[in-house]
Amino acid sequence: MEGTIIKGIGGFYYVKTEIETIECKPRGKFRYDGLTPIVGDRVRISIEGGKGVIEEIFERSSELIRPLVSNVTQAFVVFAAKNPDINKDLLNRFLVLCEYNNIKANVCLNKIDLCSEEELRKFKEGLNNIGYELIPINAKEGYGLEKLNQKLKNNVTVLCGPSGAGKSTLLNKLTGKTLMETGEVSKKVGRGKHTTRHSELIEIEHGFIVDTPGFSNIDITFIDEYELQNCFPEFKDFNGKCKFSSCVHNKEPKCAVKEAVEGNKISELRYDFYIKTLEEIQRGKKRKW
Structure with missing residues (x-):
């Protein structure tokens, strides 16, 4: 059977199938593969001795x-x-x-x-x-x-x-x-x-x-400095139009994104947030080295 993990408590996972919700334990192979089932996973399960067993975890979309x-x-x-x-x-x-x-x-x-x-x-x-x-x-x-x-x-x-x-x-x-x-x-x-x-x-x-726990701050500095620009939808029409292909829209000359900010096509406040985040990422990268 196939289903979705809807809850995990103390090593047991509750898998909702088309018929019912079944309490399952994962196969030991997942531990050796460094893969742990999590809530939201689509899985394939079997029943052994009246107990549910997670046999396969399908590829995650996110x-x-x-x-x-x-x-x-x-x-x-x-x-x-x-x-x-x-x-x-x-x-x-x-x-x-x-x-x-x-x-x-x-x-x-x-x-x-x-x-x-x-x-x-x-x-x-x-x-x-x-x-x-x-x-x-x-x-x-x-x-x-x-x-x-x-x-x-x-x-x-x-x-x-x-x-x-x-x-x-x-x-x-x-x-x-x-x-x-x-x-x-x-x-x-x-x-x-x-x-x-x-x-x-x-x-x-x-x-x-x-639902998720409420919190006052989140860390996004794990994002690669070259990937960050793709997380701003309003940059989409300007990414790739800069003079340099490696442009991160900061101090480079003839930057299409900076020109869009100056032309009021991109919010200056959002751009300032982008630069602040980019610099945080770059500082973190330097510390690792």
């Missing part, structure tokens, strides 16, 4: 480290309009991570009752200009969730974003169940309590959804 989950096809990147305020640097990091892993990013702006129509318009316009859709929602009231439900079909969707943005509330609303605890935003530090405990695929709308 693999995230935090949460440790494979074959994700899209992300709901959840940020709150206020309380806590939007950290645009962190938002950019999530977007870059999605692009690097070939995951479609949908930016969900929660708590929209806390912002003005003009603030919402500007934020939506800024995202549209760099190639992303903004979905305004109010998870607590259920506003905007119909559109998200439509996007869940035939996808493995990951919820990501900072603590306090309302991811657990959103997950509970989408599933119609209290699957994850919700925590109030700490007034002292301006972020939510870390309420999510583990990763688990939940079947919904002919697809799967997985």
